[in-house]
Amino acid sequence: MAHRPIRISTIRHSVARKICVVFLISVLGGGTVVLATPSGTEAAGTKALQPGWPEFRGPWGNGIAAPPGAPLGLPLVWNETTNIKWKTPIPLQGWSSPVVMEGNVWVTTATLDGHDFYVICLDAETGKILFNEKMFHSDTPEPLGNNVNSYASPSPVIEPGRVYVHFGSYGTACLDTATCQPIWKRQDLPCRHYRGPGSSPVLFEDLLILTFDGADLQYLAALDKKTGKTVWKTDRSTVWHDFDDQGNVKREGDFRKAFSTPLIIDGGGKQQMITLGSTTAFSYDPRTGQEIWKVRMPGYTPAARPVYGNGLAYITSGRGVIELLAVRVDGRGDVTDTHVAWKMEGRGVPEEPSPLLVGDLLYTVSNDGIVTCLEGATGDKVWSERLGGNYEASPLYADDRIYFINVQGKATVIKPGRAFEVLAVSKLDTGCMASPAVAQNALFIRTKTDLYRVEGNAPVADSVPSGTPSQ
Numbered sequence: 001m002a003h004r005p006i007r008i009s010t011i012r013h014s015v016a017r018k019i020c021v022v023f024l025i026s027v028l029g030g031g032t033v034v035l036a037t038p039s040g041t042e043a044a045g046t047k048a049l050q051p052g053w054p055e056f057r058g059p060w061g062n063g064i065a066a067p068p069g070a071p072l073g074l075p076l077v078w079n080e081t082t083n084i085k086w087k088t089p090i091p092l093q094g095w096s097s098p099v100v101m102e103g104n105v106w107v108t109t110a111t112l113d114g115h116d117f118y119v120i121c122l123d124a125e126t127g128k129i130l131f132n133e134k135m136f137h138s139d140t141p142e143p144l145g146n147n148v149n150s151y152a153s154p155s156p157v158i159e160p161g162r163v164y165v166h167f168g169s170y171g172t173a174c175l176d177t178a179t180c181q182p183i184w185k186r187q188d189l190p191c192r193h194y195r196g197p198g199s200s201p202v203l204f205e206d207l208l209i210l211t212f213d214g215a216d217l218q219y220l221a222a223l224d225k226k227t228g229k230t231v232w233k234t235d236r237s238t239v240w241h242d243f244d245d246q247g248n249v250k251r252e253g254d255f256r257k258a259f260s261t262p263l264i265i266d267g268g269g270k271q272q273m274i275t276l277g278s279t280t281a282f283s284y285d286p287r288t289g290q291e292i293w294k295v296r297m298p299g300y301t302p303a304a305r306p307v308y309g310n311g312l313a314y315i316t317s318g319r320g321v322i323e324l325l326a327v328r329v330d331g332r333g334d335v336t337d338t339h340v341a342w343k344m345e346g347r348g349v350p351e352e353p354s355p356l357l358v359g360d361l362l363y364t365v366s367n368d369g370i371v372t373c374l375e376g377a378t379g380d381k382v383w384s385e386r387l388g389g390n391y392e393a394s395p396l397y398a399d400d401r402i403y404f405i406n407v408q409g410k411a412t413v414i415k416p417g418r419a420f421e422v423l424a425v426s427k428l429d430t431g432c433m434a435s436p437a438v439a440q441n442a443l444f445i446r447t448k449t450d451l452y453r454v455e456g457n458a459p460v461a462d463s464v465p466s467g468t469p470s471q
Helices: 250-256
Strands: 024-025 031-034 082-089 099-101 104-110 116-123 130-139 157-159 162-166 170-175 182-186 200-204 206-215 218-224 230-235 263-267 268-275 280-284 291-296 307-309 312-316 324-330 338-345 356-357 361-364 370-375 381-386 395-398 401-405 410-414 421-427 436-441 443-447 450-455
Touching: 099 157, 099 436, 130 182, 157 200, 170 206, 200 263, 206 268, 230 280, 263 312, 263 338, 268 312, 307 356, 356 395, 421 450
Parallel strands: none
Antiparallel strands: 024 031, 082 450, 099 104, 104 116, 116 130, 157 162, 162 170, 170 182, 200 206, 206 218, 218 230, 263 268, 268 280, 280 291, 307 312, 312 324, 324 338, 356 361, 361 370, 370 381, 395 401, 401 410, 410 421, 436 443, 443 450
16 A cells, blocks of 8 residues: 655654643644644653654644644534535444544444454545454454443554554554554453453553553553563552452452553653553553552542643543542652642543643533533632533644534534633534544544544545445
């Protein structure tokens, strides 16, 4: 498969709170856009920022596509016949978010029964499927037992020349993006996900870091991204309290699962990986897997990805007792009683959608559609309003707008700030479990059935046939 040549320019950068740092990011096929880290929001670590949309929640892993003052020209409104450059049906089922690089879009999908797991590559300009191959097979997949998750929920992570796909314990693979052929595969990392996998992989230096929070085992593993060999493995140090009167683990370990994706930051004078396990949030050294600190949480089974800024990691506890916590990241050991700067409990706190930090304001959308704006430093509520519908996808910031897309297909765009202001409402035929991606001046929105390239003033394109998954 041939790729259009692109130029990738990089500059070294450092990240400091409330300082705008300019970098050059190459997008879909040769275009470049000058961006700056938003004031008051630190980028995720000092890893080299990759072109395009390289991972779940974008180049910083925090849902920010472009900071204030760096317009991308994304569409404000769309529907099935307006501002759709192309629409491609995606076969089978998967909630993984798309990643975009080198002129291509990558997603994963799987059969509804969980026996077969696929990787799909599409041309970003046309929506044509270029590659659709089965990567893994399972003879005995465990039933999901719910309609919230899928067997292909972890999002890929991509860098120039290589894309990494992950299906939890069912398999992990590294593919050459030029040939779409596997470079290495792993299927020997155990975990009983029980309700399906959910945590997306992340890249750090020469490591691919995977999260396994199952009903039976809870650990993180770092693989050499070139060979797939294990470099380090760290078990969670969670102290469990989910035993019944007979000393048996309740609900077969259902309270021990988690689906969150780690965030790597520069904080507390060092690089840290913030990661949420069930009932406990952790910070690890991403190079070694050594635990730095932890915070006990009242909830279980978190799914949201943390965000970081203002010296605070913002984390959500999951289900049960639902809390949003702001944690100072300069601690050691169990810092539950010393480093929680503030917390908010109950109504309005999301279970699945990740928070969004823009400058000094933190935005959340709950599963039942309550959007809340908080002071990032104090947790004081600025405003709270109901958008309506149900939400699983995480919000996105670009062009001085915040985009919320719900399970019913409704997208609400608001203006960030201290007053609630709706700019536009759009609708697609089916809704989103996956979070959107951005490249150039386009949104890439994966619904339950299709992948769209949504672009302002785009001509209406016919749907591109998906074909039959290769066997």
